[in-house]
Amino acid sequence: MKNLAIFTIVMLMTLSCKEKQKATDIEREVLSEEDPFVISKSEWISIFDGTSFDGWHYYRASEVTNPWKIEDGAMVFYPPKERDGESYNIVTDNEYTNFTLSLEWKISEGGNSGIFWGILEDEKYGQPYETGPEIQVLDNERHPDAKNGPTRQAGALYDMVPPSDSQAVKPAGEWNTCVLTVNHNTNEGSVVLNGKEIGRFPVNGPLWDEMVSDSKFATWDGFGKYKTGKIGLQDHGDIVAYRNIKIKEL
Secondary structure, eight states, X not given: OHHHHHHHHHHHHHHTTGGGGGOOSGGGSSOOTTOTTOOOOOOOEESOOSSOOTTEEETTSOSXXXXXXXXXXXXXXXXXXXXXXXXXXXXXXXXXXXXXXXXXXXXXXXXXXEEEEEEOOOTTOSSXXXXXXXXXXXXXTTOGXXXXXXXXXTTSBTTTBOOSOTTSSOOTTSOEEEEEEEETTTTEEEEEETTEEEEEEOOXXXXXXXXXXXXXXXXXXXXXXXXXXXXXXXXXXXXXXXXXXXXXXX
16 A cells, blocks of 8 residues: 555656656756746766766775777777676765766666766675666666566666556667756655656655665665765676766756
């Protein structure tokens, strides 16, 4: 019953913004002048210029090198054949609280990755996903996680909020445009995929806590606790590419 109530509230939040789903300009895919997310007129800032990894580093480590590469203006991850337990998740140097993040992603066939926010980079947390919520990046057609329920599919707030339209994602090998907004002041988050809003959800407070308690993260003491944190891109062992990454602080 509790799961149904949470799902209903989240879906109502999504449906209430249905008229905004037709926006095509990247700066208007989530935001409009009357949207409560708009509390600042700050400019978009590029956080990946397509030529270097300046502004990024390996989680709890140093500058980004192999197995991430830069190809045709995109950062591309090629999983190593042997890794000896090492992970190659990357995070921003800067921290963010209220923002809209825009980027493009392309996943390989059968691939899996993710976009994190609110990451606390601390010695007691071995991986960024221990603190940072994730927007799923996935090949829905071939990766088995897509068969584990809609909250594991591309565009989902992983294991908590499913995409309202699973058809909004493009197939493996094609570029998808994702716009993620997180606003703790208004307690609202949203995901726009390829010009269509597919999710809207709270980002703190009792309803957020209920969502976490009904997910795999229920016993993770640091998960989703940090309003200010780093943005991260996931090494999940598959080839993935990201480009045109920019952010607007709210």
